[in-house]
Amino acid sequence: MTPQPRKESIVVLDNVYKYFPAIETIFGRSKAYIRAVDGVSLDIYEGEILGLVGESGSGKTTVARIVAGLLKPDSGRVLYRGFDIYSGKIPKHIRRKIQMIYQDPEVSLDPRYTVKQTIEEALRAAGRSTNETKDLVRSLGLSEDVLEKIPQQLSGGQKQRVAIARALAMRPDLLIADEPTSALDVSTRTQILNILLELNKSFGITIMIITHDLGVAAYMSDRIAVMYLGKIVEVGAAEEIIKEPRHPYTMALISSSPSASRLSKVNIKPIGEIASQINIPKGCRFHPRCPFAMEICRREEPPYFDVGDGHVSACWLHGGAPKT
Amino acid sequence: MSAILAIESLSIAYQTEKGLLRAVDNVDLRIEDREIVCLVGESGSGKTTVANTILRILPPNAIILDGRVLFEGVDLLNMEEEDMSKIRGRKINIVPQNPSTALNPILNIETQFCEFLKHKKGIRERDRCREIAIDLLGRVGIADPERVLKLYPHQLSGGMKQRVLIAIAISTSPRLLVADEPTSMLDATIQSQILDLLLDINRREGLSMLLITHDLGVAMSACNRIYVMYAGEIVESGSTERVISKPLHPYTIALIDNAFLSFKSQGIKRAVSGEPPNLIDLPSGCRFSSRCPMAFDKCVKERPNLVQRGIDSVRCFLYHDASA
Ligand SMILES: Nc1ncnc2c1ncn2[C@@H]1O[C@H](COP(=O)(O)OP(=O)(O)O)[C@@H](O)[C@H]1O
Ligand SMILES: Nc1ncnc2c1ncn2[C@@H]1O[C@H](COP(=O)(O)OP(=O)(O)O)[C@@H](O)[C@H]1O
Ligand code: SF4
Ligand SMILES: [Mg+2]
Ligand SMILES: [Mg+2]
Numbered sequence: 022m023t024p025q026p027r028k029e030s031i032v033v034l035d036n037v038y039k040y041f042p043a044i045e046t047i048f049g050r051s052k053a054y055i056r057a058v059d060g061v062s063l064d065i066y067e068g069e070i071l072g073l074v075g076e077s078g079s080g081k082t083t084v085a086r087i088v089a090g091l092l093k094p095d096s097g098r099v100l101y102r103g104f105d106i107y108s109g110k111i112p113k114h115i116r117r118k119i120q121m122i123y124q125d126p127e128v129s130l131d132p133r134y135t136v137k138q139t140i141e142e143a144l145r146a147a148g149r150s151t152n153e154t155k156d157l158v159r160s161l162g163l164s165e166d167v168l169e170k171i172p173q174q175l176s177g178g179q180k181q182r183v184a185i186a187r188a189l190a191m192r193p194d195l196l197i198a199d200e201p202t203s204a205l206d207v208s209t210r211t212q213i214l215n216i217l218l219e220l221n222k223s224f225g226i227t228i229m230i231i232t233h234d235l236g237v238a239a240y241m242s243d244r245i246a247v248m249y250l251g252k253i254v255e256v257g258a259a260e261e262i263i264k265e266p267r268h269p270y271t272m273a274l275i276s277s278s279p280s281a282s283r284l285s286k287v288n289i290k291p292i293g294e295i296a297s298q299i300n301i302p303k304g305c306r307f308h309p310r311c312p313f314a315m316e317i318c319r320r321e322e323p324p325y326f327d328v329g330d331g332h333v334s335a336c337w338l339h340g341g342a343p344k345t
Numbered sequence: 346m347s348a349i350l351a352i353e354s355l356s357i358a359y360q361t362e363k364g365l366l367r368a369v370d371n372v373d374l375r376i377e378d379r380e381i382v383c384l385v386g387e388s389g390s391g392k393t394t395v396a397n398t399i400l401r402i403l404p405p406n407a408i409i410l411d412g413r414v415l416f417e418g419v420d421l422l423n424m425e426e427e428d429m430s431k432i433r434g435r436k437i438n439i440v441p442q443n444p445s446t447a448l449n450p451i452l453n454i455e456t457q458f459c460e461f462l463k464h465k466k467g468i469r470e471r472d473r474c475r476e477i478a479i480d481l482l483g484r485v486g487i488a489d490p491e492r493v494l495k496l497y498p499h500q501l502s503g504g505m506k507q508r509v510l511i512a513i514a515i516s517t518s519p520r521l522l523v524a525d526e527p528t529s530m531l532d533a534t535i536q537s538q539i540l541d542l543l544l545d546i547n548r549r550e551g552l553s554m555l556l557i558t559h560d561l562g563v564a565m566s567a568c569n570r571i572y573v574m575y576a577g578e579i580v581e582s583g584s585t586e587r588v589i590s591k592p593l594h595p596y597t598i599a600l601i602d603n604a605f606l607s608f609k610s611q612g613i614k615r616a617v618s619g620e621p622p623n624l625i626d627l628p629s630g631c632r633f634s635s636r637c638p639m640a641f642d643k644c645v646k647e648r649p650n651l652v653q654r655g656i657d658s659v660r661c662f663l664y665h666d667a668s669a
Binding site (some may be wrong): 209260278289 | 389536565609614
């Protein structure tokens with residue numbers, strides 16, 4: 022499915038799978054699996070902002086953790102600048118280059134550490150001088166009086182800035198932001214999104230932003246990938262994906278979002294509810310909810326069709342010759 | 346039109362270790378018969394406090410400083426608890442934010458439904474209750490009510506639980522539904538289905554609704570009129586169309602600009618700087634003044650009044666002269 026690279030890829034996901042055992046019962050582990058990531062291939066291009074969107078449980082965080090080197094996939098390869106990061110122990114210099122920030126910034130902040138201690142420790146780990154602490158904190162729009170505070174004394178927006186500062190101390194070239202603004206109010210949200218845009222523009226840091234909010238994805242992304250039940254169903258240039266989505270699930274997602282539907286002409290409502298990740302529907306995994314489902318959709322999984330200029334969509338509506 | 350609900354100069358504070366926290370200050374709000382009114386604001390602006398005051402379920406450390414809550418012309422705040430309990434859960438019902446904690450995990454849906462009907466409507470016969478429950482579940486779009494009645498909450502998705510709770514909420518033919526962030530825990534495609542259901546119920550059952558949300562997109566797609574709340578005060582109100590297309594208050598302008606993002610290619614949005622004020626130590630001037638791009642001398646010294654013009658109102662000095 023990977024389109025002809027127009028740019029150099031910083032990360033390549035090649036047919037990646039990750040299943041989790043479903044509920045453990047008193048009789049031991051059940052045989053059922055949650056197919057969290059169910060055959061994902063995706064390139065992240067150097068210097069771009071890639072938006073990964075989908076509803077909760079679609080596997081976005083699992084993809085993020087796999088890309089960040091934090092979770093070994095069951096199969097498939099993850100290449101960072103051509104290097105297979107799960108072929109052995111991940112070398113430190115590579116691990117530092119890929120940094121992750123979370124919806125809840127406290128995940129990456131020690132509650133007992135002051136902001137100063139957190140940043141200094143990160144700078145030291147990266148072999149940098151702790152003299153840079155103040156500059157780093159200031160460059161994220163934080164005033165110096167936060168330096169002596171612990172996370173509990175900070176607002177949500179301030180904590181997210183500190184988490185970004187900590188990540189930047191490592192001089193990453195890929196930043197994975199997993200729902201970085203989902204816990205914030207709109208007025209603070211734009212502040213954080215603008216910081217990320219600035220990091221991309223001025224320092225060329227590649228960003229993968231994960232969000233369930235298509236408005237955020239539109240604002241941030243050069244390209245958008247749409248995930249449904251462990252699989253990427255559509256990828257393409259951000260404006261194309263929002264304005265002229267080709268996959269019915271993307272259409273449904275956009276129609277359901279008041280902020281994204283203003284940017285688009287599509288309007289379809291999906292039927293019913295998200296299926297279970299354990300019993301993923303046969304054929305096209307979206308077919309039970311799809312208003313356009315045809316006979317073939319119930320039987321066979323659609324391949325990726327190239328619908329133009331690096332825009333691919335896994336849907337039988339595109340018919341024609343599948344892209345191999 | 347006659348008001349179902351009229352809140353008049355309501356002020357609520359919470360007693361805290363650090364002092365009196367002014368959660369709601371001098372709030373006026375009207376809901377006409379069959380109207381859907383939205384209360385929009387960021388977290389901490391006082392929305393839930395308003396909802397809990399209407400239902401008289403405020404926590405013990407809350408103090409009602411001032412105001413009236415007239416429901417069908419009668420002040421709920423002056424009522425004996427015994428009389429209030431005949432209104433709460435009968436004439437005024439609630440749709441909760443978190444459908445998962447609102448249902449009892451150890452009882453199946455049928456039992457919970459019947460408990461409610463027994464308690465609120467005196468219906469004791471199991472068959473009669475089942476009949477009513479099946480009818481109501483059908484009315485909230487559940488395709489197989491008989492099966493759902495036998496299930497336990499953990500066997501239902503979040504969207505299904507919310508449908509069940511809405512069915513229970515309309516079982517007493519209430520005049521007013523108070524829905525506090527009814528869709529914020531749900532996924533996008535499910536969120537829009539539940540919103541559609543609430544709109545449908547408003548039309549079919551002829552009831553009024555107070556819809557509380559932090560999401561302007563939700564408000565835009567559901568409400569007749571909007572009240573915008575900031576730091577405990579109503580800063581603007583008007584028809585949804587007018588508020589969205591021609592916002593008056595600088596806070597509303599910023600909120601709309603930040604809620605409805607555009608594409609990356611359109612450039613960076615100007616973020617509102619700073620954060621809302623501390624409700625224990627409020628500024629003497631306009632509560633938005635420290636963040637307002639339009640602020641002038643007077644704004645930091647004096648508090649603006651709410652200027653009323655027809656169904657529109659705005660609390661900002663920029664509009665004081667025009668009305669004088
Ligand atoms: N460590 C884990 N153990 C078991 N199941 C998991 C684990 N991590 C994720 N899952 C499951 O995998 C699916 C995908 O989860 P996730 O990647 O977090 O999705 P998203 O971020 O899109 O909400 C979900 O059903 C989730 O419950
Ligand atoms: N029981 C309480 N004790 C003290 N402060 C409270 C309590 N409940 C809410 N607050 C505070 O009151 C303000 C308004 O809260 P709330 O009405 O829940 O706002 P919203 O629903 O808009 O998020 C917030 O600052 C909140 O922290
Ligand atoms: S493949 Fe079929 S079921 Fe799947 S999205 Fe396309 S039309 Fe709908
Ligand atoms: Mg996630
Ligand atoms: Mg609330």
